[in-house]
Amino acid sequence: MNSQHSVNRRSTNQQDVCVCRRRMSVFVGLIAAVLCLMFDVIGMAQEAMPVEKFVDRWVYLAVNLQGEGEPEHALSILRRAKAAGYNGILFADYKFHVLDRVVDRYFKNVTTVRSLADELGLEIIPAVAPFGYSNGILAHNPNLAEELPVKELPMVISKGSAIVDTQWKPLAEGGFEKFNKDKALGWDYQDSPGSLSFIDTKVKHSGEASLRFEQLSTAGPKNGLGRLIHKVKGNAWRQYHASMWVKTERFEKSNEVRLMAINAAGRTLSHSFVGVKPIQDWTLHHSVFNSLDSDEFTFYCGVWGGTKGKIWIDDVRLEEVPFVNLLRRNDCPLVVADENGKPYEEGKDFLKLADPRLGNVPWEGEYEVFHEPPRLTIPSGSRIADGAKLKVSYFHTATIYEGQVPAALNHADVFKIVDKQVRSVENLLSPKSYMLSHDEIRIGNWGAAIRSENRTAGQALADNMRQTVKLVRAINPKARLCTWNDMFDPHHNAVDSPYYLVNGSLKGSWEGLESGITILNWNSEKASESLAFFEKLGCPQILAGYYDGDPMSIVPWIKKGNGLKTVRGVMYTTWINKYDDLEAFAKAAWGK
Numbered sequence: 001m002n003s004q005h006s007v008n009r010r011s012t013n014q015q016d017v018c019v020c021r022r023r024m025s026v027f028v029g030l031i032a033a034v035l036c037l038m039f040d041v042i043g044m045a046q047e048a049m050p051v052e053k054f055v056d057r058w059v060y061l062a063v064n065l066q067g068e069g070e071p072e073h074a075l076s077i078l079r080r081a082k083a084a085g086y087n088g089i090l091f092a093d094y095k096f097h098v099l100d101r102v103v104d105r106y107f108k109n110v111t112t113v114r115s116l117a118d119e120l121g122l123e124i125i126p127a128v129a130p131f132g133y134s135n136g137i138l139a140h141n142p143n144l145a146e147e148l149p150v151k152e153l154p155m156v157i158s159k160g161s162a163i164v165d166t167q168w169k170p171l172a173e174g175g176f177e178k179f180n181k182d183k184a185l186g187w188d189y190q191d192s193p194g195s196l197s198f199i200d201t202k203v204k205h206s207g208e209a210s211l212r213f214e215q216l217s218t219a220g221p222k223n224g225l226g227r228l229i230h231k232v233k234g235n236a237w238r239q240y241h242a243s244m245w246v247k248t249e250r251f252e253k254s255n256e257v258r259l260m261a262i263n264a265a266g267r268t269l270s271h272s273f274v275g276v277k278p279i280q281d282w283t284l285h286h287s288v289f290n291s292l293d294s295d296e297f298t299f300y301c302g303v304w305g306g307t308k309g310k311i312w313i314d315d316v317r318l319e320e321v322p323f324v325n326l327l328r329r330n331d332c333p334l335v336v337a338d339e340n341g342k343p344y345e346e347g348k349d350f351l352k353l354a355d356p357r358l359g360n361v362p363w364e365g366e367y368e369v370f371h372e373p374p375r376l377t378i379p380s381g382s383r384i385a386d387g388a389k390l391k392v393s394y395f396h397t398a399t400i401y402e403g404q405v406p407a408a409l410n411h412a413d414v415f416k417i418v419d420k421q422v423r424s425v426e427n428l429l430s431p432k433s434y435m436l437s438h439d440e441i442r443i444g445n446w447g448a449a450i451r452s453e454n455r456t457a458g459q460a461l462a463d464n465m466r467q468t469v470k471l472v473r474a475i476n477p478k479a480r481l482c483t484w485n486d487m488f489d490p491h492h493n494a495v496d497s498p499y500y501l502v503n504g505s506l507k508g509s510w511e512g513l514e515s516g517i518t519i520l521n522w523n524s525e526k527a528s529e530s531l532a533f534f535e536k537l538g539c540p541q542i543l544a545g546y547y548d549g550d551p552m553s554i555v556p557w558i559k560k561g562n563g564l565k566t567v568r569g570v571m572y573t574t575w576i577n578k579y580d581d582l583e584a585f586a587k588a589a590w591g592k
Contacts, residue, residue, distance in 0.1 A: 142359020
């Protein structure tokens with residue numbers, strides 16, 4: 001509650017006292033005055049209740065204590081947090097996952113920050129087990145990413161290596177060489193030819209023309225749409241590569257430029273950002289996606305939510321391409337077979353196949369949207385002759401948005417890595433609490449091992465959480481464990497309907513939670529339902545508010561949690577390291 005509400009409430013009580021004194025006898029008036037004073041005191045206590053109710057008053061701090069100036073930044077946040085009434089720091093540092101690779105000054109910086117936290121009485125809660133945003137795990141083995149399947153891709157041997165066996169050309173006019181006035185031919189739909197989209201014969205990447213979009217907020221339809229759309233008859237379980245050349249001129253919504261595909265059921269198959277900049281010369285941009293079980297999909301390229309500026313698109317391509325971000329591990333087999341399904345032998349009939357750029361560009365644990373894939377090559381003495389037709393099955397991973405890749409949820413080697421990471425953090429910090437970073441797990445449950453056990457995605461995630469909890473408990477049996485709500489919340493991401501590139505229902509994932517696990521709840525859109533759900537599970541809850549918005553938005557959320565026994569705290573949560581409202585959020589949340 002805010003302090004202004006307390007003042008208004010006290011003023012109302014004082015007016016009630018005056019009325020009582022005028023209308024009652026002295027004796028009754030005195031009693032009334034005493035009662036009113038008591039109610040006033042009680043009212044003020046109720047307004048101050050959040051300070052006592054919120055046992056946990058945390059700050060989310062994402063920091064790299066090895067970086068220049070980062071330790072000083074962290075120390076400043078700690079001092080401000082203490083002064084504003086916070087008592088905990090959720091510490092998210094990528095280096096917790098690679099403590100075997102940091103330099104000596106990192107440990108010195110951690111000691112400095114920890115010493116100040118101890119002095120100020122601030123608990124440090126380290127974030128570990130990054131399932132969802134897993135570069136900290138995958139830096140140790142990039143082949144442990146969650147997988148998507150390619151099944152029986154037709155290939156043919158040409159000059160000693162395999163190429164995709166297809167005459168398929170989904171885009172007849174990706175270069176905009178054929179047009180009628182401002183309408184590009186060969187596409188099923190184009191937003192507003194002649195008013196916001198124009199054939200440009202003066203500015204082009206190659207050939208005779210490009211397509212230009214401009215002033216989308218003024219000339220275009222609602223939502224600033226500037227798109228080209230084409231319905232594609234392709235193949236299920238294939239890996240597709242889309243690309244286009246792009247030039248921009250003061251284009252304000254460059255981050256909304258997309259290359260994407262949506263299947264007939266309405267499921268989006270591609271989620272990676274293409275990385276267009278507001279001002280750039282001709283640059284090639286990529287997207288890679290798996291068609292999953294769809295042999296038809298709608299292909300889009302263009303911009304959503306455009307405003308000012310100009311963007312040119314040229315030389316759009318769509319092709320089946322094999323082995324981009326190819327995964328090689330025991331439960332992701334590569335099968336190279338003849339036309340009848342008889343398998344060939346790796347290392348004898350074809351050379352060992354691996355993707356050398358998998359998960360290590362620009363550094364370990366980071367994945368490119370696209371790069372030139374490795375080739376399946378035939379050595380001398382192979383049973384596979386030139387011209388032979390093959391059926392090739394394999395698994396690959398994909399990037400979500402700005403390079404997000406999740407780790408395999410149930411692979412034993414993943415837990416070995418997480419175990420080492422948690423033990424290192426335990427030795428470094430000896431924390432009283434751990435944050436298990438299960439969050440927005442957007443690929444999963446396609447592996448043959450999981451499917452053979454008939455596990456749903458929800459069951460696989462529940463099993464993962466049980467194993468993670470068991471792992472941490474073995475290292476620190478007394479530690480309080482916390483996690484985000486979204487992947488265990490039926491009112492958030494734990495849903496029956498398709499969630500990103502997860503196979504099947506996530507329902508029941510919450511069965512992997514112990515009742516004592518603290519939920520950092522960021523489901524403010526369905527706050528009442530979400531809070532009540534975890535209340536029923538008996539999980540303590542911390543409202544993860546702010547999200548770089550209005551600090552006062554925490555107030556109505558707190559009110560929705562009133563009366564629930566499990567709501568025990570709030571957290572100032574910023575994803576862009578914006579701490580300008582640290583004090584304002586504290587004042588709104590508990591009146592500090």
